[in-house]
Amino acid sequence: MKRFLAFDFGASSVRAIVGNLENNFLKINEIYRFSNKPLKINRSLYWDLFRLYEHMKKGLKKYVEIYGPDLEGIGVDTWGLDFVLLDKDDEPIGPFYCYRDKRTEGMVEQLLGTLPKELIFEETGIQFISVNSSTQMFSMTKNKRSHLDLVKSFLMVPDYINFLLSGKKVSEFSIATTSQLFNPVQYNWSEKVITSMGIKNEWFMPIINPGDTIGNITPDLSRETGLSVNTKIIAPLCHDTGSAVAAVPVDMKKYDYGEWAYISSGTWSLMGVELERPLINQSVLKYNFTNEGGVNRTIRFLKNITGLWLLQECKRIWDSHSLQLNWQNIEVEAKNAEAFKAFIDPNDERFINPENMINAIQQYCKMTNQYIPQTIGEIARTIFESLALKYKEVLDSLEILTSIKIKVLHVIGGGSKNSLLNQFTANILDIPVITGPTEATAIGNLLIQALGTGIIMNISELRTIVNNSFNTDHYRPQHTGKWDEAFDRFLHVTQASK
Numbered sequence: 001m002k003r004f005l006a007f008d009f010g011a012s013s014v015r016a017i018v019g020n021l022e023n024n025f026l027k028i029n030e031i032y033r034f035s036n037k038p039l040k041i042n043r044s045l046y047w048d049l050f051r052l053y054e055h056m057k058k059g060l061k062k063y064v065e066i067y068g069p070d071l072e073g074i075g076v077d078t079w080g081l082d083f084v085l086l087d088k089d090d091e092p093i094g095p096f097y098c099y100r101d102k103r104t105e106g107m108v109e110q111l112l113g114t115l116p117k118e119l120i121f122e123e124t125g126i127q128f129i130s131v132n133s134s135t136q137m138f139s140m141t142k143n144k145r146s147h148l149d150l151v152k153s154f155l156m157v158p159d160y161i162n163f164l165l166s167g168k169k170v171s172e173f174s175i176a177t178t179s180q181l182f183n184p185v186q187y188n189w190s191e192k193v194i195t196s197m198g199i200k201n202e203w204f205m206p207i208i209n210p211g212d213t214i215g216n217i218t219p220d221l222s223r224e225t226g227l228s229v230n231t232k233i234i235a236p237l238c239h240d241t242g243s244a245v246a247a248v249p250v251d252m253k254k255y256d257y258g259e260w261a262y263i264s265s266g267t268w269s270l271m272g273v274e275l276e277r278p279l280i281n282q283s284v285l286k287y288n289f290t291n292e293g294g295v296n297r298t299i300r301f302l303k304n305i306t307g308l309w310l311l312q313e314c315k316r317i318w319d320s321h322s323l324q325l326n327w328q329n330i331e332v333e334a335k336n337a338e339a340f341k342a343f344i345d346p347n348d349e350r351f352i353n354p355e356n357m358i359n360a361i362q363q364y365c366k367m368t369n370q371y372i373p374q375t376i377g378e379i380a381r382t383i384f385e386s387l388a389l390k391y392k393e394v395l396d397s398l399e400i401l402t403s404i405k406i407k408v409l410h411v412i413g414g415g416s417k418n419s420l421l422n423q424f425t426a427n428i429l430d431i432p433v434i435t436g437p438t439e440a441t442a443i444g445n446l447l448i449q450a451l452g453t454g455i456i457m458n459i460s461e462l463r464t465i466v467n468n469s470f471n472t473d474h475y476r477p478q479h480t481g482k483w484d485e486a487f488d489r490f491l492h493v494t495q496a497s498k
Helices: 049-067 107-114 117-124 133-142 146-150 157-166 173-177 191-196 219-225 240-246 282-287 309-320 327-336 357-367 376-402 419-429 440-452 459-469 483-496
Strands: 002-009 013-022 025-035 039-041 044-046 073-077 083-086 153-156 213-216 232-234 260-265 268-275 290-293 299-306 408-412 433-435 473-475
Touching (some): 002 049, 002 240, 013 049, 049 157, 049 219, 073 157, 083 157, 107 117, 107 133, 157 173, 173 240, 173 290, 240 268, 240 290, 240 299, 268 376, 282 376, 299 376, 309 357, 376 483, 408 419, 419 433
Parallel strands (some): 408 433
Antiparallel strands (some): 002 013, 260 268, 268 299, 433 473
């Protein structure tokens, strides 16, 4: 039996999950969980990475209590976009900003006034959204932050955590591609974009592949936690969506590249296809799609869609009113609400980080001359239907851009448990929808470590192990309601709101 440990950093919690791999069957066990929430100080949002690292050490001690000191590897995956700047002594400079911080408001337009949009896209293949690392960095140079003079190293968040674990500074491929500072064709940082923004190319670390061993755990951390000094720090796909997509249980003998799509469903809905190489042209730029790194240097060709963040923020407000709702209650309320009363564009800037998500949704509906949802069921149904219709818009665009017909959709991650949204998605896409596993990110993290150490031979074998080890649910299109008419209305409303 081989044993690996995954630290899966999410926007609300971090989990330490052990994977036991034996006879091509993976068993997972969550041994430690701790909260993660941005800190709001005045108008700014920050991550408390030092607290998270202290909890990681508690997770490692918990592992030793249960399993002993021996461990094949540790892998870390996190959200994309955010980064840490270090000085000459490898000490952090400034706070750890959260990508939802308001410092990037209006900065995409200012960035494009400095660098041509076509140049940035040709170099990086990344869609334009205000939360990109490039936009965050530009906001710092634009505002002439004095501490930039002290910077010697730039590390994406999981790269920084790997540095704390191993003492080695490197950048993993998949997380680097999220930054809009990386050239996926040249497989290196984009010197053109970086230097044009007034920052230095030498800040950026060498690129490593998913599955590469970064180094062993540091002696200090070994002594503090009780783990063996031979414990390896192994890079999974350090971008959580990358690890999740690696764990899609698709039959690679049945479906070729581009014929199956995925949605990594959670706070964000990342929807796309797996391609053998980057797809960068004027049409892709027009549709605002993105090329992010995948396993074996494949490309996750996708669109970032604001996902269940919409509902999470509504639930936060309902909870503050002591309504005592769980996710199942909300789904039942939505199912019982009247269909197709109102629609929103999940990707509208109004929904990135509003003070009150319910008010933001109602104001959007008022602005677009629609019915204004009031009840829990009406608001939740508006979100679910709008997400499903957005998926339809994105899937149609994927087929246009790749010239490939998509035959099946896999939904992975925590959002795959939402049966109402899954059925809505199957109805509007008119293709089978297969959901699960919910823990795809941690599973992908663990199995990429195993792939990197040679225990698993290839990605097809990896996905077969996922299929053998975890249950999935299947949704077939139900041609009920007026989904085609709803899609036309959705497109009209969302176009009118821009």
